[in-house]
Amino acid sequence: MNATPSNDKLAFAALPLSAAMLTNLEQLGYSQMTPIQAAALPLALEGHDLIAQAQTGSGKTAAFALSLLHRLDASRFDVQALVLCPTRELADQVTQELRRLARAADNIKILTLCGGTPMKPQMDSLGFGCHIAVGTPGRVMDHLERGSLNLKALNTLVLDEADRMLDMGFFDDIATVAKQAPKKRQTLLFSATYPEGIASLSAQFMREPKEVKLSASAATQAPAQIRQLAFEVREDQRLHAVSQLLAHFRPASTIAFCNTKQQCRDLVDVLQGQGLIAMALHGDLEQRDRDQVLIQFANRSCSVLVATDVAARGLDIAQLECVINVDMTPDMEVHVHRIGRTGRAGAEGLALSLASLDEMGRVGRIEQMLGREFKWQKLEDLTPAPGGLLLPPMDTLQILGGRKEKIRPGDILGALTGEAGFKSEQIGKINITEFHSYVAVARDIAREAVKRLSNGKLKGRKVKVRRMADLGELA
The missing domain is CATH 3.30.70.330 (RRM (RNA recognition motif) domain)
Incomplete structure (x- = not known):
């Protein structure tokens, strides 16, 4: 089904949620449902299996979290819901959001089960019992094999960013986990794209799933509050052009997207050489280093996070002022993902794109998809704003x-x-x-x-x- 719900159906009060949950949502600032929530939640709350196509930042976490919390029996200390995520970062974010939404209920215990941390503390915590487990497929499989995780009481299985998990080769792990869960459970699958593997997954272990997909305009439209500017560059100007953008616009917090890991490393070297606090996020980093980089960026100790798309998938950084496309992506939807990380929750955002002559075809395709042209400016017109070296607060x-x-x-x-x-x-x-x-x-x-x-x-x-x-x- 294509979903473009009318405004009168966007109130959370229209859902069969408890009074305590509705009060908590109001306190958390959830004024009305996003399109994906309005389309998915009624079906999920009715108990249907669900395949939902939803982008990062669309509100999908609350769409499955409210449903699984609604089905939870707080008096029973067994794992009743399992959320599988592709990365530890996303699992941590999902856990945090679940804990906020679960404040309306009594003593809901939520555990994160991810690699990169010792097994024993997780096994000990599972031994004391928990209601919801959030984890990556590999570590969840480890716990199942050791017998520390039991899914006999599971009533909801969530696959978050299923397309990303398939990209990372987790198909067999997901299928194995699903087979160990009760057949009568509810399965909720969320995916930004719809590759062939999704159909294979759903055919194996979903029961007559309902499909929810945002209309094309809702899925690909960048938020109106994002100011988009573009600058033509020669290849030899590109990295230093980032410095010019930062000096002119002086954003307190920026993610700079590169298409390759090497471009990330080169840009960080340039920015650090100029005295800026810049850090790289790419697939070659050890988990501990990824965690430390993300902590510093999220707590505003780093001005610029230089990232590849794969490494930044699922990140949701509050108060992100600016996104810079150091390279133009060949994937039009990825462009929307990138710029959609700024301008969240009604705040103004700034999206700056650097494009060489060789990349103008990509620019044209993105403009066609968005239904509007880029606003072009010249690099030579940029002047450093007063204030000295841009340092994080x-x-x-x-x-x-x-x-x-x-x-x-x-x-x-x-x-x-x-x-x-x-x-x-x-x-x-x-x-x-x-x-x-x-x-x-x-x-x-x-x-x-x-x-x-x-x-x-x-x-x-x-x-x-x-x-x-x-x-x-x-x-």
Whole structure:
């Protein structure tokens, strides 16, 4: 079915959700359903299997989260819902969103099961019982083989970004997981595109699935609040043109998309050589390094994230001011994915594209799909805006000790604003991982914060603290 719901059907109150859930949605700022939510949720809540074509940023997480939470029995500490994701980053984001939406219910336990972290803490947590598991296929398979994950009580299986999982070679793993789940479960499959493998998957283990696909105009239309500008470049100008764009527009937070890993590395070298805090995100990075890069970018300690499309798939960074297409993508839908990462939640966004003469064919196809032409400007007309070197407002400190030592965000905030004597407005986002904790602090207090935390105590003991920027390879 093609979905273009009318405005009177976009209210969450039209759905058979609990009063507590509706109140929580209102508190979270969910004013009305997005098109994919309005099309998918009524079918999912009725218990149908579902194949939904939905882009990143379309609100698809809430579309399946509200459905699986609706079916959950909080009094039963068995895994009743399993969400499979292609990457750890996406799994972490889905877990966070589920926890926010689950605040309306009592004591819902949600676990993330991904590679790159030790098995034993995950096995121990599963042993205590949980309601929802979110994970990558490989790690979920590991737990199934070891017997630490039991799917006998599963009533909802979600495949998020199924096309990406197929690209990564997870077809057999997904099929194996599905076969170990009860046959009468509900299966919800979300995919940005519809490759042949999706039909094969659905034929194997879905029961008369309903199909939901946004109308072409809804799926490919870039948000109106995104300002799009384009600049013609020669190949030898391209990397330095990024510096010109940053100096002129001075965005606080930018993702620069490159078509290749080597282009990512080259651009980071150029930007770092000019004193900018820029970091790369591509497939060759170790999981630990990917996590640390993303933490620093999300907490506004890095001005520019230089990424390939594959590495950035599923990222949802709040308050992203600017996207730069360093290379024009040959895939028109990928262009919409890229620029759609800015201008979220009604905020204004800026999308800047660099195109050589060889890429004008790609530009033309994108313009035709969007139904409007690019607005062109000349690089030579750009002038550096006042303000000096563009630096991020925050700096990230790494603390040796995390969930394993039962460190919580409140402990770190208390240490910084208590004995260390800093103001709460100087402290930013706090991330706790298994063995490390990360806290963003105002850039001008970072070195002093390291000194005071190192000389003080956290949860009654001394801890090792360092600036992430001092690690060299990530600065």
